[in-house]
Amino acid sequence: MILQQIINGLSIGAVYALLAVGYSLVYSVLNFSNFAHGEVLMLGSYIGFFSLTQLGVPFVVAIVLSVVGTGVIAIVLERIGYRPLRLRSAPLLYFMISAMGLSIFLQNLTIVTIGPNFRTYPDIISTAPITIGDLYIGRLDLMIFGITLLSLLLLTWFIYGTKMGSGIRAASYNMRVASLMGINPDLVVAIVFLLAGATAGVGGMLFGMKYTVYPWMGTLTIKAFIAAVVGGLGSLPGAVIGAFLLGITETFAAAYVSSAFRDLFSFALMILIIVIRPGGLMGVVSQEKA
Amino acid sequence: MRKHSWIFLVLIMALLVAGCQPKAAEPEVADTIKIGFFGALSGDQAVWGQADRDGLLLTVNQINEAGGVLGKQLEVIAYDDKGDQLESVNVVKRLINEDKVSAIIGCNSSGRNIAVAPVTEEGKVPIISTFATNPRVTVPEEGTLMKYTFRVCFIDPYSGDVTAKFAMNDLGAKKAAVLYEISSDYSVGVRDFFVKSWEDMGGEIVADEAFKTGDVDFRPQLTRIKEADPDVIVMPFLYKEVALSAKQARDLGITATMLGGDGWPSSALLEMAGEAVEGSYFINHGDTNAPNVQAFAQAYKEEFDKEIEINSIMAHDAMMMLQAAIENAGSSDPDAIRDALEALEGLEVFTGTITVDTETHNPIGKAASIIKIENNEFVFFKQFDPME
Secondary structure, rough: OOOHHHHHHHHHHHHHHHHHHHHHHHHHHHHHOOOOHHHHHHHHHHHHHHHHHHHHHOHHHHHHHHHHHHHHHHHHHHHHHHHHHHHOOOOOOOOHHHHHHHHHHHHHHHHHOOOOOOOOOOOOOOOOEEOOOEEOOOOHHHHHHHEEEEHHHHHHHHHHHHHHHHHHHHHHHHHHHHHHHOOOOHHHHHHHHHHHHHHHHHHHHHHHHOOOOOOOOOHHHHHHHHHHHHHHOOOHHHHHHHHHHHHHHHHHHHHOOOHHHHHHHHHHHHEEEEHHHHOOOOOOOOOOOO | OOHHHHHHHHHHHHHHHHHOOOOOOOOOOOOOEEEEEEEEEEEEEOOHHHHHHHHOOOOOOHHHOOOEEEEEEEEEEEEEEOHHHHHHHHHHHHHHHOOOEEEEEEEOHHHHHHHHOOOOOOOOOOOEEOOOOOOOOOOOOOOOOOOOOOOOOOHHHHHHHHEEEEHHHHOOOOOEEEEEEEEOHHHHHHHHHHHHHHHHOEEEOEEEEEEEEOOOOOOOHHHHHHHHHOOOOOOOHHHHHHHHHHHHHHOOOOOEEEOOOOOOHHHHHHHHHHHHHHEEEEOOOOOOOOHHHHHHHHHHHHHHHHOOOOHHHHHHHHHHHHHHHHHHHHOOOOOHHHHHHHHHOOOOOOOOOEEEOOOOOOOOOEEEEEEEEOOOOOOOOOOOOOOO
C-alpha cells in the first residue's frame, strides 16, 4: 500500500508543481503573490475544454490554444491590475489587493457568462489503469506527470539557457539595477507573466481532464501556493520540491493518520517551515533569488 | 486617470451583465398570495437549486391556471443564496421583512435550512424544505421543535437505515466501507445512521474514510478502502464528488458495489462518471420515471427545455402541501398556514402520502425508492416500504 500511496502522492504533487512554479515566477520578479493565478488556470481549463468540444481540435492543438490563451490573459491582467501600481511604485499590499479583486472578478464573470455547471473533458486517453502486480497507475496520471516534467524542463531551459532568461534572473535580483543595465523592465514583467500564464494553461488542461472544469476551480491553487511557500517563494526548484513534498505529505496524512486531517497537515507543514526556515526550503536570503 | 477610463468601462459593463439576471420581484399586485423561494441558483449546487425553483414555478403556473388558491393568484419571489449559509439567512430575512411572504419553500440543503430555521421562527413564517434531510432541521435537539419549519422529504436516519438493510438483505453484503464528507451535515448524518444500523444488524465496517468539501482527489482514502476489501462502499454525498471518487476508485481497481443517497440523482452524474457508477444503487425519495409524474415531467421539459430532476418533483410536492394548508386554513396568514401544515393528514402527492408528524414535523410513512444505474441510466429497482 505504501507504494500505491507514493504514486498517489507523486501524481498529486505533479499538478501542484506546475502551478507552484507560476506563483514563484511572479514572486521572484515582483515580490508579491499573484492570487489571480488560480483564475488564469480556470480560464485555461475552459479554453482547453471548448477547443476540444466546440472546435473539435486534437488534444495537442487544444493544449497549444490553452497555453497561448492563458499567456495572453496573464499579460492583459498584468497590464490592467498590476502595471498601473508598478508605475506608481505602490506598496506591495496594493498588488495583493488588486490580485484578489481580479480573482473574484474573473470567477464571477465566468459564473455569469459561462455558467456555474461542472463540465467534463472528453476522454483523451484510455481510462483503464496500468497494473503492475498490486499497483494501479492511471494512464492520465502518467501523462500528467510527463507533461508536467516536459513543461518544467522547457521553463528551466528558458530561464537558464536564453538571453531573456538571464534578463529575468537579473531582474529578480534587482529590477532597478537590471534596468540600468539596459534590460527593459516592462518586457521582463510581460515575459514572466506570459510564462506563468502558460504554465497555468497547461495546468488548467491537466486539472480539467482529471477533476472536471468549473468556475471556482482556481481556489484549488491554494495548495500550489502552499507548495511555493514551503519550497521558498521565488525559487523554481523550491516550488517543485515543495509541491512533491506537499503531495506526499497530504497523501500520507490521509492514509496513515486520518483522511479528515489532510488539510490540517498541509497547513501545519507550511507554518512549520515558515517558523523554522522563514525563506522556505530553497529560499535563500532575499538578495539571492531564482 | 483618463488613460484608465477604459478599464472602468469594462468593469461597469461587467457589472451590467451581472445585473441583467432575471429580476425576481415583480411590482406589487394586490390580490396575490406571495410565496418566497430561496435556493442555490448559482454555484456548485445550482443544478438542484434551479430544479427546485423551476419545479415550483411550473406547479404555481398550473395552480394559477386552474384558478389559484382561495380565488387568489400565487406569486413566487425567488432569491439566489449561492449555496452559502450566510446568504440564505440574508435572503430569508428579506423575504420575511421586505417582501412579506405568506410562506417560504426551500431549500435542498440541511446546513442552510438549519441556519435559516431561527430566522423563520422569529419572523413567524412557515417554511417547507424540499430536501433538507438532517433530523436537526426541524428538531435541533431532543425535545425541541422548530415550530415553523416543515419538510417534504424523509430524513437521514431512515436513509441510512434503508441503505444498511438493502445492502445486507438484497445485496448480501457483509463488509462495508464508508466514504463521507466531513464538512457536510447531511453526509455525516447518513454515515452515522448507516454505521449504527449496519452494526446493529451484525455487519462489519472495514473502512471509514472522510474528505472535506471542495476536495478533488480521493485516492489516499480509496487506497485504504481497497486494502480493506469491502463488499459495498457507502458514498452519501453529492454528484460531483461521487463522479470524481467513483472514477478514481475504479482507476485503483476497486470493484465493490457503490451505494449512494439522494445526493446522486442528477443527469450530470451520468455524464461525469460514465462507466464508473455502472451497477451502483442509490436510495431516493421518488422516481422521475414513475408513471404518476410523467405529465408533469413532460410539461417541465416543454417549459424549461431540460430534463426533470427529482428536486423539481419535491418542490412540486412541497407546493402541494402549502396549497392544501392554505385551503384548509382558509387564509394566507402565515400563522394560520403553519397551524394547517401541522395538521396535514393523508395528502396525496407525487412521492407518496404525506401526514405531518406533529412532534417532529417530518412526513410520516413515505416510501423510499431504490434506483440502479444501468447502461448509464437511472432505472427504478424496487420500492422500500417504511414498515419493513
